[in-house]
Amino acid sequence: MMAGTDRRTESRVVRWTLTAVALAFLLCFLFVPLAVVFMQAFAEGVRAYWMALVEPMSLAALRLTALAALVAVPANTLFGLAAAWAIARFDFPGRGLLITLIDLPFAISPVVSGLVFVLMFGAQGLLGPWLIAHDIKIVFAVPGILLATMFVTVPFVARELIPVMQEQGSEEEQAALALGASGWQMFRRVTLPNIRWALLYGVVLLNARAIGEFGAVSMVSGHIRGQTNTAALHVEILYNEYNFAAAFAVASVLALMALATLAAKSIVGRRITQ
Amino acid sequence: MSIEVVGLTKRFGTFVAITDVSLRVETGELVALLGPSGSGKTTLLRVIAGLEIPDAGSILFDGQNSTDRRIADRRVGFVFQHYALFRHMSVFENIAFGLRVRPRDRRPTRADIEQRVHRLLDLVQLEAMADRFPSQLSGGQRQRVALARALAVEPQVLLLDEPFGALDAKVRKELRRWLRRLHDDLHVTSIFVTHDQEEALEAADRVVVMNQGRVEQVGTPSEVYARPATPFVYDFLGDVNLFRGRIERGKAYIGPLEFDAPGHADREARIATLYIRPHQLEIDRVGNGEQQFRARVARVNPAGPFVKVDLVAEWGDPVRVELSQERYLALALEAGTEVFVRPKDMSIFIA
Numbered sequence: 175m176m177a178g179t180d181r182r183t184e185s186r187v188v189r190w191t192l193t194a195v196a197l198a199f200l201l202c203f204l205f206v207p208l209a210v211v212f213m214q215a216f217a218e219g220v221r222a223y224w225m226a227l228v229e230p231m232s233l234a235a236l237r238l239t240a241l242a243a244l245v246a247v248p249a250n251t252l253f254g255l256a257a258a259w260a261i262a263r264f265d266f267p268g269r270g271l272l273i274t275l276i277d278l279p280f281a282i283s284p285v286v287s288g289l290v291f292v293l294m295f296g297a298q299g300l301l302g303p304w305l306i307a308h309d310i311k312i313v314f315a316v317p318g319i320l321l322a323t324m325f326v327t328v329p330f331v332a333r334e335l336i337p338v339m340q341e342q343g344s345e346e347e348q349a350a351l352a353l354g355a356s357g358w359q360m361f362r363r364v365t366l367p368n369i370r371w372a373l374l375y376g377v378v379l380l381n382a383r384a385i386g387e388f389g390a391v392s393m394v395s396g397h398i399r400g401q402t403n404t405a406a407l408h409v410e411i412l413y414n415e416y417n418f419a420a421a422f423a424v425a426s427v428l429a430l431m432a433l434a435t436l437a438a439k440s441i442v443g444r445r446i447t448q
Numbered sequence: 449m450s451i452e453v454v455g456l457t458k459r460f461g462t463f464v465a466i467t468d469v470s471l472r473v474e475t476g477e478l479v480a481l482l483g484p485s486g487s488g489k490t491t492l493l494r495v496i497a498g499l500e501i502p503d504a505g506s507i508l509f510d511g512q513n514s515t516d517r518r519i520a521d522r523r524v525g526f527v528f529q530h531y532a533l534f535r536h537m538s539v540f541e542n543i544a545f546g547l548r549v550r551p552r553d554r555r556p557t558r559a560d561i562e563q564r565v566h567r568l569l570d571l572v573q574l575e576a577m578a579d580r581f582p583s584q585l586s587g588g589q590r591q592r593v594a595l596a597r598a599l600a601v602e603p604q605v606l607l608l609d610e611p612f613g614a615l616d617a618k619v620r621k622e623l624r625r626w627l628r629r630l631h632d633d634l635h636v637t638s639i640f641v642t643h644d645q646e647e648a649l650e651a652a653d654r655v656v657v658m659n660q661g662r663v664e665q666v667g668t669p670s671e672v673y674a675r676p677a678t679p680f681v682y683d684f685l686g687d688v689n690l691f692r693g694r695i696e697r698g699k700a701y702i703g704p705l706e707f708d709a710p711g712h713a714d715r716e717a718r719i720a721t722l723y724i725r726p727h728q729l730e731i732d733r734v735g736n737g738e739q740q741f742r743a744r745v746a747r748v749n750p751a752g753p754f755v756k757v758d759l760v761a762e763w764g765d766p767v768r769v770e771l772s773q774e775r776y777l778a779l780a781l782e783a784g785t786e787v788f789v790r791p792k793d794m795s796i797f798i799a
Contacts, residue, residue, distance in 0.1 A: 345532035348499055351519050352526040353546035353601055363549070367536045 211429050214422035226420035227427065234400045235408035236427065238316070242323040242391075242404060243384040249324055251377055254331025259365075261332075262339035263347075273336075279328045288322050288393025314396030319404060322390040327380050334376035338369055371445045378442060382435040386428060449510050449523075449604035449637050450475045451496060456505035458491050465491040467661045468505070473654075476635040478628070480648035483658035484684065489641045490529075490609055492658070496639065497526045497607050509604070522605075525598030525636075529610040531590045533582035539593050540578040543568055546601035568596040571630070588619045595627075599634075608640035612647065620644075624651045645685045649673060657681045679797045682723045689729070689767050691722040700796055703763055705739055709796055720798045726770040728793045731757065733779060740788040743767060745781050757781060759789065 184192075216223050226232060260266070261273060279287060293299050295312040305312060312318045346368065350360040366373075388406045395402045397411065405424055412421035451473040458465045466488040473479050481489040494500045496507055498519030506515040514522055534542050543565045547556055556564065569575045572592035582590055591611060598606060611627065612620035628651045631638055642648050648655045649669040657664045657672055657680075665677040676682035693702040696717040700709040712720075732740070743759035746766070755776040759767045769789065771779070781787070 345528050345530065346534055348519075349526070349528060349532040349534070349597075350545070350549075352497065352499070352524065353549065353597070354520045355545070355549040356520070359549045363545070364534055367534075 208429060211422055211425050214418060215426040217422070218419040222419055223423045223426075226417075226423035229420070231399050231403070232405075232408060232420070232424055235403045235405045235424070238319065238403065239385055239405040241316070242319055242387075243381055245320045246323045246327050246384040247377060247381050250327050250380055251331050251373070253328065254333075254335060254376060254380075255373070257332040258335035258339055261336050263344055276329050276332050279326045284326050284387065284389030285393055287325050288390035291318055291322055291325070291390075291394050313394050314398065314402060316402065318394035319391055319402060322394045323384050323387055326387055326390050327383050330380035330383065331373065331376035334372045334379075335369055338372040342368055371442055375439065375442045378435055378438045382432060385431055451605060451637060451639070452508040452511070453492070453496065454506050454508070456492065456495060456507070457503050458488075458495055458500060459503050464661055466495070469658075469661070469663055470505075471656060471663060471666065473637060473639060475637055478631045478638045478640070478651065478653045480652035480655045481639060481641045481658060482643070482645060482648040482655050482684070483664075484643060486660075487658040488661040489643075489656075489658045493607050493609055493639060493641050496605075497524050498522050499526070523601070523603050525601065525603030525606045527591075527594045527598050527606070527608040527611055529613050531582070531594040533590055533593055533597070535582055538579050538581055539569070539574065539585070540565055542582070542593055543597045543600050545597065564600065568600055571599075572596045587615045588623060591615065591623060595630075599636075603636065606636045606638040608638065610641050610643070612644075613642070620647070627651060649685070657684060659684070676723075676795065679721065679723065682795060682797075687726050687768060687770075689724045689726065691724065691765075693720055693722050694718060695720045695796060695798070700794070703741065705741055705791075707739060707791070707794070712796060712798075718798050720796050722791075723795045723797065724791050724793070726756070726768045727754070728791060729767070729769045730790045730792055731759075731769055731771060731775075731779060731781070732788045732790065733785075735788040738790075740790045743787055743789050745783055745785040745787060747783060748776075748781055750776060759787065761789070 227236075257272065257276060261269060292313050294301055295305060295318065296302055297306065297313075299313070312321065346364050347360050350364045351357075355363065386406060387404075388410075391404055392407055392410075395404070395407055397403060397407060399408075399411070403411065405428055409421050409425045409428070412418075412424065451471075453469060453471045456469045457467055469488070469492055471492075481492060483489045491500060495502050498514075498517065502515065506513055508514060509522065519526075534545065537545070544561050547561045547564065550556075566575070566578075569578055572595060574589060574592055574596070577585065577589060577593075582593070585593065595608075595611075608627075612623050615623065624647050627640075640651070649672075652669060654666060655669055655672050656666050659680045665672050665681045667675075667677075672681060673685050676685060682688055691702045693700055694717050695701070695709050695712045698709055698713040700707045700712070700720065700722060702722060735742075742762040745757060746760050747758040749756040749758075750773070753773075754770040755773060757769045757771060757776075759769060761767050767789065779787075
């Protein structure tokens with residue numbers, strides 16, 4: 175925005191220096207590592223890259239990651255919508271607490287979040303004996319992975335929606351009701367179209383985090399290959415086994431997903447500002 | 449449809465928005481709820497609409513208790529102060545909304561909807577704007593779209609919250625005359641909220657003056673203007689001069705002046721406030737010895753249909769007088785002129 179105007183608040187030297195520093199930083203810490211991921215992935219040739227990906231353990235890890243995203247995204251989209259609706263539209267006891275709690279997964283380390291699940295559902299945990307008695311496995315099994323992923327991705331949709339819904343107010347919704355719309359018609363025809371870009375933006379970020387989550391999932395996974403290993407965890411295992419090409423191959427898939435997310439995010443972001 | 453409100457009370461937390469309000473609006477009437485901000489007029493309108501649930505009292509439409517009916521079932525058209533147009537829909541779609549959301553068995557056909565929307569667009573003189581979005585319209589145009597949208601569902605009652613509040617002075621004058629004409633054509637029972645006394649007096653059949661959550665007076669515009677029931681109404685409906693005085697045995701006294709005060713034949717002397725509108729005071733250059741007080745001209749503003757003259761009375765209080773342009777020229781007033789002032793009429797409220 176400033177570029178097109180004639181306003182000059184800083185001298186030319188200052189502007190160039192600041193720009194150069196910022197670009198150099200981005201180059202060192204973002205572009206170079208990204209390039210390295212792909213270079214390493216293809217270091218032993220395209221064929222080795224492909225074999226590393228279609229190897230059964232890698233495929234299982236990618237499948238589990240996809241499953242975690244498929245569960246966490248709809249669940250937290252629905253929760254985010256409901257929470258944002260309640261917070262933006264109504265004043266109720268505990269509203270402030272709810273706003274704070276939604277941010278909790280952002281505030282605490284993912285490792286701690288994972289640990290909480292172990293302490294709750296693990297063999298020595300609070301509910302451990304009961305779960306063992308009923309032969310229900312949560313920690314070191316797929317349910318634990320899903321729970322951990324859902325927990326760390328709670329804030330994304332609600333955080334995007336609350337300010338948008340608060341700013342837009344509820345008058346359009348009241349107008350829809352006054353015109354005879356049912357609650358569902360109001361939501362589908364008035365509320366949803368007004369928040370759709372913010373909602374999509376939140377979903378994109380939520381999806382990215384669900385795919386990339388490491389810390390919390392690592393705590394509850396148990397790293398059983400082919401069973402409780404997500405893509406992110408699989409990268410670590412392969413790397414620790416000095417299987418660099420395979421590690422970077424799987425990492426490159428995650429990197430590609432991240433790039434796709436960024437593209438989606440910038441497109442959606444542009445629609446919001448329009 | 450007639451509307452009757454009985455003993456309505458609405459609180460927001462500890463704030464009491466309206467207290468024990470009762471009111472009757474006849475079929476086909478256009479009624480104004482007039483009052484300063486915080487007087488409860490918008491809350492009363494929203495309770496009638498069903499947008500707020502009252503804490504006590506009931507609302508009757510055509511004699512039927514509708515207090516617990518949902519807004520969708522009340523058949524009211526509500527026009528919001530800031531229009532609340534659906535921002536992602538064209539003008540056409542905004543107006544068609546109320547018809548499109550009807551259950552299938554009561555929904556008009558596509559062609560029927562199209563025809564009705566175009567008739568409404570014609571009514572609000574916005575035929576050319578059908579495909580525009582709300583953000584592409586002026587305030588006055590948005591207001592008319594909001595009105596057409598509310599009318600599309602053929603409401604029995606039309607409720608308008610500060611319908612012209614967000615418009616500039618010229619547009620709001622045009623629109624309120626247009627609203628009056630529209631009401632004369634459609635005869636839908638209508639209530640509108642306003643804080644502008646001129647708007648209420650000009651457009652409404654009857655005016656409900658509200659203050660601090662209560663109804664102060666209900667009456668035709670000429671009734672509330674000429675015979676205000678309370679000091680508040682007197683003060684709110686136009687400029688007024690307040691004189692501290694007393695009444696005693698059917699006479700009112702301001703300083704040395706004595707007036708007849710029929711209807712206040714109390715024996716004992718009481719302190720009273722005398723309310724006199726600027727046009728009820730007459731100025732003369734020479735005294736005639738009866739019921740006049742002396743004053744000095746402080747400032748004259750001749751702009752507009754009437755000349756506004758600010759005086760300082762002999763006891764030091766400021767007094768405002770309105771004169772015709774002719775009278776002003778005949779008197780040749782200017783700042784510093786000594787004059788005599790005679791009250792032609794007044795209202796007395798015992799303090």
